[in-house]
Amino acid sequence: MVRRLPRKDVVIVGLGWTGSILAYELSHTGLDVVAIERGPWRDTATDFNIGTAADELRYAVRQDIFLRPKQETLTMRNNPSQTALPIRKWGSFLPGNGVGGAGVHWNGQTWRFLPDDFRIRSHYTERYGEAFLPEGNHIQDWPVSFEELEPYYDKFERVAGISGKAGNIKGQIQSGGNPFEGARERDYPTPPMKQGYQQELFTQAATKMGLHPFPRPSANLSAAYTNPYGCSMAPCTFCGFCEWFGCANYSKSSPQTCVLPALIREPTFEARTECEVTKVNLTVDGKMATGVTYVDANGEEWEQPADLVLVCAYALFNVRLLLLSGIGKPYDPVKDEGVVGRNYAYQTGSGSQAFFENVQFNPFAAAGSTGAALDDYNSDNFDHGPHGFVGGASITCAHTNGRPILFHPTPAGTPAWGSAWKKAVHDNYQRVANIGAQGSVMSYRNNYLDLDPTYKDALGRPLMRMTFDYQPNEQKMANWMAARCDEIAKAMGAKTTQVNPLRVPWNVVPYQSTHNTGGAVMGSDPKTSVLNRYLQSWDVPNVFVMGASAFPQNAGYNPTGTVGALTYLGLDGIFNYLKSSGPLVQP
Amino acid sequence: MVDSGGHWPGKKPFRRPEPPPSHSGVTRRSLLATAALLITTSGVSARIVTKVLPWKPNEAYPVTPVVPGGYLFFTANEAAVVDAFVDRLIPTDELGPGAKDAGVTTFIDRQLTGPYGGHDWLYMQGPFSSNPLPTQGLQSPLTPRQQYRLGLAALESYCNTTFYRGFIQLKPEEQDTLIAGLEKGEVQLPNFSSKMLFNAIHGNTIEGYFADPIYGGNRDMAGWKLVGFPGVRYDFRDVLDNPNKPYTLPPVGMQGRPAWGAR
Numbered sequence: 001m002v003r004r005l006p007r008k009d010v011v012i013v014g015l016g017w018t019g020s021i022l023a024y025e026l027s028h029t030g031l032d033v034v035a036i037e038r039g040p041w042r043d044t045a046t047d048f049n050i051g052t053a054a055d056e057l058r059y060a061v062r063q064d065i066f067l068r069p070k071q072e073t074l075t076m077r078n079n080p081s082q083t084a085l086p087i088r089k090w091g092s093f094l095p096g097n098g099v100g101g102a103g104v105h106w107n108g109q110t111w112r113f114l115p116d117d118f119r120i121r122s123h124y125t126e127r128y129g130e131a132f133l134p135e136g137n138h139i140q141d142w143p144v145s146f147e148e149l150e151p152y153y154d155k156f157e158r159v160a161g162i163s164g165k166a167g168n169i170k171g172q173i174q175s176g177g178n179p180f181e182g183a184r185e186r187d188y189p190t191p192p193m194k195q196g197y198q199q200e201l202f203t204q205a206a207t208k209m210g211l212h213p214f215p216r217p218s219a220n221l222s223a224a225y226t227n228p229y230g231c232s233m234a235p236c237t238f239c240g241f242c243e244w245f246g247c248a249n250y251s252k253s254s255p256q257t258c259v260l261p262a263l264i265r266e267p268t269f270e271a272r273t274e275c276e277v278t279k280v281n282l283t284v285d286g287k288m289a290t291g292v293t294y295v296d297a298n299g300e301e302w303e304q305p306a307d308l309v310l311v312c313a314y315a316l317f318n319v320r321l322l323l324l325s326g327i328g329k330p331y332d333p334v335k336d337e338g339v340v341g342r343n344y345a346y347q348t349g350s351g352s353q354a355f356f357e358n359v360q361f362n363p364f365a366a367a368g369s370t371g372a373a374l375d376d377y378n379s380d381n382f383d384h385g386p387h388g389f390v391g392g393a394s395i396t397c398a399h400t401n402g403r404p405i406l407f408h409p410t411p412a413g414t415p416a417w418g419s420a421w422k423k424a425v426h427d428n429y430q431r432v433a434n435i436g437a438q439g440s441v442m443s444y445r446n447n448y449l450d451l452d453p454t455y456k457d458a459l460g461r462p463l464m465r466m467t468f469d470y471q472p473n474e475q476k477m478a479n480w481m482a483a484r485c486d487e488i489a490k491a492m493g494a495k496t497t498q499v500n501p502l503r504v505p506w507n508v509v510p511y512q513s514t515h516n517t518g519g520a521v522m523g524s525d526p527k528t529s530v531l532n533r534y535l536q537s538w539d540v541p542n543v544f545v546m547g548a549s550a551f552p553q554n555a556g557y558n559p560t561g562t563v564g565a566l567t568y569l570g571l572d573g574i575f576n577y578l579k580s581s582g583p584l585v586q587p
Numbered sequence: 588m589v590d591s592g593g594h595w596p597g598k599k600p601f602r603r604p605e606p607p608p609s610h611s612g613v614t615r616r617s618l619l620a621t622a623a624l625l626i627t628t629s630g631v632s633a634r635i636v637t638k639v640l641p642w643k644p645n646e647a648y649p650v651t652p653v654v655p656g657g658y659l660f661f662t663a664n665e666a667a668v669v670d671a672f673v674d675r676l677i678p679t680d681e682l683g684p685g686a687k688d689a690g691v692t693t694f695i696d697r698q699l700t701g702p703y704g705g706h707d708w709l710y711m712q713g714p715f716s717s718n719p720l721p722t723q724g725l726q727s728p729l730t731p732r733q734q735y736r737l738g739l740a741a742l743e744s745y746c747n748t749t750f751y752r753g754f755i756q757l758k759p760e761e762q763d764t765l766i767a768g769l770e771k772g773e774v775q776l777p778n779f780s781s782k783m784l785f786n787a788i789h790g791n792t793i794e795g796y797f798a799d800p801i802y803g804g805n806r807d808m809a810g811w812k813l814v815g816f817p818g819v820r821y822d823f824r825d826v827l828d829n830p831n832k833p834y835t836l837p838p839v840g841m842q843g844r845p846a847w848g849a850r
Contacts, residue, residue: 049647054819057798069710088710197830237822270637298632365823404797417676429814507722
């Protein structure tokens with residue numbers, strides 16, 4: 001039996017980056033806010049203690065702090081003609097769980113997308129003609145421009161304390177930064193991170209080649225910093241336990257370091273953890289949300305009424321909650337109609353592995369965002385005409401760690417075991433640099449999310465089904481990028497290099513990227529988007545949906561900077577909604 | 588310490604484990620802060636956090652160190668086969684101790700008795716497909732414990748039928764040839780996938796050789812010394828300041844290092 005709890009002004013589903021920012025900003029105005037989080041509460045001192053945090057087996061291999069597939073997973077297949085099967089063990093991507101969400105275990109690379117990325121369809125059509133766009137694509141412009149998002153990017157960067165070097169302040173190109181970035185109002189709040197020896201080689205080689213390398217923007221901080229919420233962080237010590245780990249040192253921006261200490265002091269805020277929201281409840285006509293239903297730690301069901309429902313789970317689980325709640329029309333790829341689950345996209349990874357001689361790269365001395373990058377081949381920063389593909393990649397020379405269970409590179413052809421393997425591991429640990437291209441993925445008619453007809457979660461609800469593969473456009477792009485990476489690797493003085501093309505078909509086993517985007521995209525037309533430009537549901541105006549699920553397609557960058565910016569844009573929308581109580585954009 | 592089985596907390600599949608009850612029967616967690624209650628007045632069984640962050644000094648969730656000696660999962664025969672097998676995968680040679688000498692068999696044994704051994708955290712609901720796509724990853728209903736129990740029995744059976752000897756009686760060269768056959772799937776074990784057995788032992792051997800010594804493998808940090816990984820030294824800012832120079836300090840694990848004495 002579902003029991004009803006007293007009404008709240010705002011209920012927030014999920015207490016990660018987006019949920020904690022909105023919870024703070026809204027409870028700060030005096031609203032009664034409850035955040036419902038299915039995972040545990042996590043604090044730095046207890047959960048990422050320096051005496052326990054640096055444990056590769058526990059966190060990176062056994063995936064201790066991630067969502068456990070037993071609780072929820074997805075099914076997957078590469079195309080609609082196949083039968084999807086459950087992802088029984090995470091591999092290609094690793095969703096977070098608990099307070100802080102994926103903001104606990106991320107690497108911290110915090111990018112702004114480029115101005116062209118936001119009007120990608122118009123831009124490509126104007127420059128190359130519509131016929132240039134790939135077959136079956138669903139590429140669409142964002143409903144906001146870079147210029148409109150700039151102040152929100154800035155806001156998130158201030159809260160997170162991002163370390164970096166501006167490349168373009170108010171139109172003035174800054175030496176040492178990224179000359180391709182959109183004009184920013186001011187520099188990053190903290191200076192760029194120190195770089196390692198391989199980044200030095202990369203920067204020299206790339207500069208000589210006429211490219212434009214710069215230290216990539218980092219949420220592992222270069223200096224002590226106190227953010228606008230009054231939360232303080234300490235400089236990063238390059239301990240090498242960053243991605244897939246919580247930071248023990250208060251050096252990695254996360255909800256724990258940047259928001260929760262301020263949020264928890266708001267007297268009208270309450271978090272309920274180990275409670276899983278199962279549904280957003282709607283009025284009989286389906287036009288307004290009345291709150292959420294959740295299941296507590298004992299399996300009891302509760303109804304939490306609220307005037308405003310903010311869906312702030314991980315991108316994939318936002319989409320599933322909308323599907324399970326009947327908010328928005330589910331996407332049907334056969335008819336090419338409907339919107340929820342439409343435009344799922346991901347990220348490409350390709351590059352070159354470079355083996356050097358007589359170097360000591362000391363890979364263990366690293367942070368999640370140590371790395372030099374260049375954007376010469378990203379977005380439309382180069383002429384795509386001769387290449388016949390859409391999109392691009394950020395190219396980086398980066399190493400995030402030297403943790404040896406997962407990092408013990410050997411040259412191709414080395415046996416997987418025995419004395420020859422052991423010698424190769426011994427000889428190569430210090431002398432490998434990876435030049436990687438993290439590329440965009442466009443949206444397509446046949447890459448989408450829906451509910452699985454067979455498999456259920458522990459509560460008996462259908463799992464979400466992911467139908468995804470890299471399309472010819474992405475393969476062409478990523479493999480061209482791998483060749484660019486290889487040129488740079490050779491120019492760095494590598495003795496030998498190995499080109500890593502894009503792995504196709506997409507496979508769930510090797511880790512690739514937790515940059516799952518789309519499925520509840522923002523747009524200007526309710527026929528092709530779930531949300532309007534304020535991340536407000538077109539169909540249920542008191543529901544706002546945060547996160548990378550709003551991206552119409554994915555760019556050649558890590559998503560969190562843009563997720564943060566959209567959160568502050570959405571917050572402005574929520575403030576407007578609280579004044580006017582209706583759709584903020586008329587369809 | 589929250590668990591006595593040599594593992595980090597996690598008997599329940601996804602709930603935060605509570606520390607053991609104190610004398611009063613009230614969990615330590617629930618006493619941390621007045622604002623952190625397990626049961627609210629309205630009856631919701633949830634962790635309610637409001638007004639103060641619910642942590643206190645000296646509370647953390649360490650793993651229980653593995654105490655070597657004996658086996659909790661393997662039979663003596665199984666342990667002997669695993670010993671011999673991992674000794675071929677990472678042999679002791681001029682570059683230092685191999686997997687057997689680094690305690691990898693004990694590591695695997697203790698891992699199999701914990702949540703990993705039962706795939707306790709994974710999605711194990713059926714139906715299980717008999718012909719999954721290669722891109723769909725793990726689709727077998729067999730847990731690691733079952734893989735070792737059934738796989739090692741199949742290996743012994745194969746050795747006895749083919750060589751009239753057990754695996755440990757084979758010469759190292761014979762073992763190498765057999766392991767290579769398992770790896771490539773060329774050897775047909777009776778009723779068990781040779782690749783599955785190889786992958787289980789090979790994967791766990793790499794883990795045990797390089798994991799923190801607290802888990803029973805990587806004894807004397809043999810794996811870390813092989814590559815020059817300094818372990819959990821925590822602050823490497825000086826390395827960034829001195830690029831392309833060898834790092835000379837010895838490795839440190841979560842329990843310190845052998846030269847610091849027993850802890």
